[in-house]
Amino acid sequence: MFKLLISSLTVLLLAGCQNITPEVKTDKKTAPAKTRVEKSEAQKTMQKHPMQKPMMHKMFQSVDKKDAILVQTGPNKEHCAMCGMNLIKFYKTSHAAKLNGKNIQYCSLHCLTEHINEGAELENPMVVDVDSLKFIPVTEAFYVVGSDVPETMSPVSKYAFKNLDLAKAFQKKHGGKIVDFYSAWQEAKKDFQK
Numbered sequence: 001m002f003k004l005l006i007s008s009l010t011v012l013l014l015a016g017c018q019n020i021t022p023e024v025k026t027d028k029k030t031a032p033a034k035t036r037v038e039k040s041e042a043q044k045t046m047q048k049h050p051m052q053k054p055m056m057h058k059m060f061q062s063v064d065k066k067d068a069i070l071v072q073t074g075p076n077k078e079h080c081a082m083c084g085m086n087l088i089k090f091y092k093t094s095h096a097a098k099l100n101g102k103n104i105q106y107c108s109l110h111c112l113t114e115h116i117n118e119g120a121e122l123e124n125p126m127v128v129d130v131d132s133l134k135f136i137p138v139t140e141a142f143y144v145v146g147s148d149v150p151e152t153m154s155p156v157s158k159y160a161f162k163n164l165d166l167a168k169a170f171q172k173k174h175g176g177k178i179v180d181f182y183s184a185w186q187e188a189k190k191d192f193q194k
């Protein structure tokens with residue numbers, strides 16, 4: 001009788017152990033599942049990261065759409081009248097002028113020069129002031145030519161400032177020389193002499 005009780009207890013204990021074992025297994029199963037969730041979240045973050053990279057490598061010329069002044073009208077108002085490139089993307093080198101009373105906008109001094117070379121009689125040429133992002137007459141601009149900041153459509157950098165001190169600060173940081181529009185235009189003409 002006593003032996004039977006012991007064997008029964010052993011059975012119960014074993015049964016108890018068997019009952020515990022699956023619980024432990026369940027816990028173990030839950031744990032890797034959690035890890036998997038954490039991993040997928042990490043993967044999501046990694047997937048997000050390359051999406052943020054183009055923002056970090058935004059070109060110097062580019063601005064937000066709300067900050068860009070577009071003077072042309074019609075369906076191609078966001079595009080350079082000569083090469084068709086996006087004017088918001090290349091805004092800080094943008095130029096504008098009037099042709100037969102119509103506003104024309106260019107991505108760069110290069111494209112404005114090309115239009116003049118083709119015989120366009122442009123009036124009131126303007127350039128974007130890198131600081132205020134507003135158009136100013138080219139005659140009021142100080143151009144920093146030959147800095148290390150990439151130019152649009154040309155190997156030689158040309159950025160315009162209304163304020164001479166800001167042009168000097170830009171030059172101190174990026175190099176180049178400060179010239180007037182006429183000299184910058186002569187530099188742009190060289191793009192077509194090759």
Ligand SMILES: [Zn+2]
Pocket residue numbers: 080081082083084085106107108111153
């Ligand atoms: Zn252009």
